[in-house]
Amino acid sequence: MSDRYDVIIVGAGIIGTGIARELSRYKLDVGVLEKKPDVGWGTTKANSGIIHAGYDAKPGTVKSSFSAPGNKMYEKWTEVLSVPFKRLGSFVSTEDESQLGKLEKLLEQGEENGVEGLEIITDRRKIEELEPNITKGVEAVLYAPTAGVVAPYKLSIALYENARANGVDFQFNSPVNDITKTSEADGFEFYVEAGGSRYEGDYVINAAGIYSGKIADMVGDDSFSIFPARGEYYLLDSEIEEYVRRINFPLPTEESKGILVTPAAEGSIIFGPNHQPLDKPSVATTQTGLDQVLNGAMKLFPDIDTSKIRTNFAGLRAKAGSDDFVIGESGAARNFINVAGIQSPGLTAAPAISKHVIGILEESGLELSEDPGFDPKREPIPKFAEMDTEEIVSYTDKYEAAKDIVCRCEEVTRAEIEEAIDRGATTLDGIKFRTRSRMGSCQGGFCTPRLIEILADKLGISPKEVTKKGDNSYLLAEETKKGE
Amino acid sequence: MNSNTKSLKKDIVVVGGGPAGMAAGLRGAEEGAEVMIVERDIELGGILNQCIHNGFGVEIYGEELTGPEYAERFTSQIGESTVDVRLNTFVLSMQPDKSMTLLTPNGLLEVEAEAVVLATGARERSRGEIRIPGGRPSGVMPAGTAQELINKKGFLPGKRVFVLGSGDIGLIISRRLTWEGAEVVGVAEIMDYPTGLNRNVVQCLHDYDIPLHLSHTVTDIYGSDRLKGIKLSRVDDGMQPVEGTGKDIDVDLLLLSVGLVPENDFFKETGVTLSEKTRGPIVDEWFQTDVPGIFGCGNSVHIEDLVDWVTMDGFRAGDGAVAYAGNDSLPNPEKEVIAGENINYVVPQKVSGEDPFRFALRVEEPMENVDISIKGTDISFFQRIVTPGEMEVEEVSKDDLAKIKELEEFEFEVKGRN
Numbered sequence: 001m002s003d004r005y006d007v008i009i010v011g012a013g014i015i016g017t018g019i020a021r022e023l024s025r026y027k028l029d030v031g032v033l034e035k036k037p038d039v040g041w042g043t044t045k046a047n048s049g050i051i052h053a054g055y056d057a058k059p060g061t062v063k064s065s066f067s068a069p070g071n072k073m074y075e076k077w078t079e080v081l082s083v084p085f086k087r088l089g090s091f092v093s094t095e096d097e098s099q100l101g102k103l104e105k106l107l108e109q110g111e112e113n114g115v116e117g118l119e120i121i122t123d124r125r126k127i128e129e130l131e132p133n134i135t136k137g138v139e140a141v142l143y144a145p146t147a148g149v150v151a152p153y154k155l156s157i158a159l160y161e162n163a164r165a166n167g168v169d170f171q172f173n174s175p176v177n178d179i180t181k182t183s184e185a186d187g188f189e190f191y192v193e194a195g196g197s198r199y200e201g202d203y204v205i206n207a208a209g210i211y212s213g214k215i216a217d218m219v220g221d222d223s224f225s226i227f228p229a230r231g232e233y234y235l236l237d238s239e240i241e242e243y244v245r246r247i248n249f250p251l252p253t254e255e256s257k258g259i260l261v262t263p264a265a266e267g268s269i270i271f272g273p274n275h276q277p278l279d280k281p282s283v284a285t286t287q288t289g290l291d292q293v294l295n296g297a298m299k300l301f302p303d304i305d306t307s308k309i310r311t312n313f314a315g316l317r318a319k320a321g322s323d324d325f326v327i328g329e330s331g332a333a334r335n336f337i338n339v340a341g342i343q344s345p346g347l348t349a350a351p352a353i354s355k356h357v358i359g360i361l362e363e364s365g366l367e368l369s370e371d372p373g374f375d376p377k378r379e380p381i382p383k384f385a386e387m388d389t390e391e392i393v394s395y396t397d398k399y400e401a402a403k404d405i406v407c408r409c410e411e412v413t414r415a416e417i418e419e420a421i422d423r424g425a426t427t428l429d430g431i432k433f434r435t436r437s438r439m440g441s442c443q444g445g446f447c448t449p450r451l452i453e454i455l456a457d458k459l460g461i462s463p464k465e466v467t468k469k470g471d472n473s474y475l476l477a478e479e480t481k482k483g484e
Numbered sequence: 485m486n487s488n489t490k491s492l493k494k495d496i497v498v499v500g501g502g503p504a505g506m507a508a509g510l511r512g513a514e515e516g517a518e519v520m521i522v523e524r525d526i527e528l529g530g531i532l533n534q535c536i537h538n539g540f541g542v543e544i545y546g547e548e549l550t551g552p553e554y555a556e557r558f559t560s561q562i563g564e565s566t567v568d569v570r571l572n573t574f575v576l577s578m579q580p581d582k583s584m585t586l587l588t589p590n591g592l593l594e595v596e597a598e599a600v601v602l603a604t605g606a607r608e609r610s611r612g613e614i615r616i617p618g619g620r621p622s623g624v625m626p627a628g629t630a631q632e633l634i635n636k637k638g639f640l641p642g643k644r645v646f647v648l649g650s651g652d653i654g655l656i657i658s659r660r661l662t663w664e665g666a667e668v669v670g671v672a673e674i675m676d677y678p679t680g681l682n683r684n685v686v687q688c689l690h691d692y693d694i695p696l697h698l699s700h701t702v703t704d705i706y707g708s709d710r711l712k713g714i715k716l717s718r719v720d721d722g723m724q725p726v727e728g729t730g731k732d733i734d735v736d737l738l739l740l741s742v743g744l745v746p747e748n749d750f751f752k753e754t755g756v757t758l759s760e761k762t763r764g765p766i767v768d769e770w771f772q773t774d775v776p777g778i779f780g781c782g783n784s785v786h787i788e789d790l791v792d793w794v795t796m797d798g799f800r801a802g803d804g805a806v807a808y809a810g811n812d813s814l815p816n817p818e819k820e821v822i823a824g825e826n827i828n829y830v831v832p833q834k835v836s837g838e839d840p841f842r843f844a845l846r847v848e849e850p851m852e853n854v855d856i857s858i859k860g861t862d863i864s865f866f867q868r869i870v871t872p873g874e875m876e877v878e879e880v881s882k883d884d885l886a887k888i889k890e891l892e893e894f895e896f897e898v899k900g901r902n
Contacts, residue, residue, distance in 0.1 A: 235612075284619040287703065287725075311612025313620065389585070389592065392576075396591055403589055405524065405574045428622075443610035445626045449633050463639060468622035473709040475622050476639040477736070480664050 005031040008201035013044040016207035017159035018354035024166035035175030037470035040156030046315025053144035055110025066349035073351035081158035082380040090147035090247035095137040162378040179218040212340035221332035231273025232289040238267035259296025271297035317343040385411040409440025491594035502530020504782025505603030506558040507798025529555035543792035598809035606744035606783035618705030627741040642737020652680040654741025659688035761829040762786040768817035769841035770804030824897035859895040
């Protein structure tokens with residue numbers, strides 16, 4: 001017997017989880033197939049976390065139609081899902097007055113796209129009021145007060161938890177290796193083979209990010225290809241998070257919005273990304289790339305304390321050949337819907353795209369009947385580090401494990417770690433993205449041995465089976481000779 | 485304050501129950517003070533508990549003890565003393581007035597102390613801090629984390645190992661891994677001299693034919709899930725990798741022994757001025773910081789080579805804390821101690837000039853046949869070899885002080901004899 005779904009979503013990134021959560025409002029059987037052991041581990045987890053104002057996309061593109069509307073939906077989305085989101089406002093800066101025209105063009109473009117509150121500032125005093133430590137050379141900025149930052153991995157986790165609570169099935173470690181169109185007599189449209197199981201579905205939504213071209217190929221759709229482009233980042237210590245107040249871009253180029261300097265939603269500062277087209281997906285960082293990132297950041301903030309760099313990482317853009325989003329039913333297969341090529345501003349667009357895809361499904365005949373039991377709210381894991389005395393007293397009274405601080409840098413308790421595991425974390429990285437353990441100044445040096453024990457204990461596996469991020473990422477090779 | 489929160493008063497609260505904190509706490513109790521030691525682990529001893537090799541105690545006890553044996557000498561004395569030991573207890577916040585909130589197994593506890601000794605030790609520098617590019621597989625970790633996994637948890641984190649950094653932990657762990665049947669294929673050091681103690685280079689690498697690659701560093705990390713290998717490159721005089729010298733080495737574990745950083749969070753929280761060199765607090769000869777009544781000692785002040793020195797500093801800080809808590813005024817540290825020629829740093833950074841004091845310093849460059857001296861005086865100490873990897877510890881005596889009391893500052897320098 002195979003599992004039968006009304007809608008099968010391939011990929012549990014921000015798009016896949018966003019659509020899954022939107023579909024969970026209706027009386028439908030929805031299944032999400034994800035090749036990794038957790039949500040948001042592709043493009044979603046490693047990007048700048050920017051909710052763009054929406055002036056970048058050329059009017060008339062698919063991107064432009066989703067960015068500003070997506071941005072407007074963010075307060076509501078993040079509030080009901082309890083995900084940190086800050087509308088900090090963004091700057092595009094130039095040190096060259098002759099480039100003022102470019103800023104004006106962006107402003108016009110933004111207004112055409114429906115972006116509100118855009119303003120060009122040339123008054124140095126006002127610039128410094130908004131961003132005290134920006135380079136002295138800045139002559140003019142385009143200020144977009146509606147831009148914001150979010151923790152993208154937290155958002156996909158919240159969407160996943162809420163979708164699951166409302167009845168969506170998630171199958172992890174399930175890479176899709178084949179999709180077959182059925183014959184009419186079967187009474188449904190697709191067989192999807194993934195992770196050794198076979199699933200039946202009436203609709204397939206291709207939200208496979210970097211791999212969405214490959215998934216489309218499986219139904220004979222060669223209308224687009226995905227060209228991965230790597231972006232590298234530096235992440236700084238949260239100690240200096242106040243040094244940068246807004247999302248700072250240089251003037252954009254043809255291929256990207258340039259290397260930005262921004263506060264991250266959960267504290268700290270991010271530099272990046274650069275833009276490197278790749279033949280094969282890789283998220284390894286390179287010295288050359290990281291040097292580009294540092295140089296780019298130093299142009300905007302020449303005096304920033306780079307000794308506070310805590311780590312580096314890289315992410316991939318899932319760029320379609322057209323350089324635009326590919327959203328709609330495939331011309332090659334009925335009921336197969338592509339949501340592909342979702343590069344920047346994909347995170348911004350995600351809530352608008354999710355809503356839009358529901359419309360596509362409805363148009364192509366999916367019956368939508370609202371589920372009265374749908375609960376839009378998702379509660380976060382309590383955060384010990386942010387509690388006041390009274391909250392600590394009640395939290396520690398309730399959970400004995402809340403008196404046991406495991407991650408000393410970020411003050412994460414065993415209660416939070418165990419809850420993260422209860423909510424679906426199966427790896428060290430899964431715990432990290434949910435609780436911030438291993439994100440602090442020691443980067444896991446102190447707490448990793450304990451996290452391994454807690455994971456093994458909760459999951460009922462041997463410590464040797466615990467992994468950093470699934471697959472072959474084991475942490476312990478074997479027991480020692482004396483093994484205590 | 486919440487009604488569910490209890491509160492206590494103590495003469496001295498020592499934060500951290502490692503060698504520094506145990507010495508400070510014990511000394512405080514011996515001198516009659518009411519002392520509390522706060523330790524977040526399940527036992528006293530700190531990092532000593534995972535250091536099952538011997539070599540501890542040569543300076544103090546004249547014998548070679550293992551880490552746990554060394555710790556035991558203190559824990560047994562503390563057990564018999566009046567020290568109030570709080571295990572599994574975490575300091576949540578600390579105020580400059582030396583009041584603090586603790587999270588204990590019985591809930592929150594507010595404590596007010598006359599004096600505080602922050603003996604919080606150090607943490608290892610991470611991969612991110614030294615900015616090695618490459619993949620982010622499992623199998624890359626600080627050497628001390630590997631030491632804990634092996635010695636306390638009973639697991640080998642890898643079988644074919646490369647170690648970056650010739651700090652003592654990296655050297656000792658190389659030998660330990662070899663004993664456990666892992667293959668340590670090499671140790672790389674970016675400097676052109678080893679940064680750990682010479683005795684460890686000999687006993688942990690040479691004795692096991694483990695090659696030490698000086699002036700080399702790791703410039704790439706391969707693997708997306710588990711570590712597959714690294715690139716080892718030679719560096720030039722400016723410590724920049726030389727193009728074309730990279731060599732790929734297949735390993736499943738990369739250990740980082742690239743330095744320790746004082747755990748200075750509570751110093752920062754209470755407004756203590758830190759030294760840019762040591763990243764610990766600026767202290768006087770009693771290890772008092774510039775916030776009155778807040779003391780440091782051991783690795784929270786600067787990274788020490790030998791636990792024996794840590795213990796002696798702990799005793800000294802304990803003496804200082806007792807004096808402060810008992811309202812015996814400590815002399816005003818009005819003389820600045822300056823790190824002069826070929827000196828990276830000197831601790832203490834300021835002294836009163838009234839009491840004899842021990843000083844510890846690290847040189848900037850290795851040298852032979854040198855005098856460590858105070859500029860403009862005849863106070864000097866001969867050393868045959870100095871290197872940044874070995875801390876120099878000497879004492880300025882009462883007689884010495886009498887000769888230099890008119891000096892406004894003490895500038896230390898290290899100069900060759902030729």
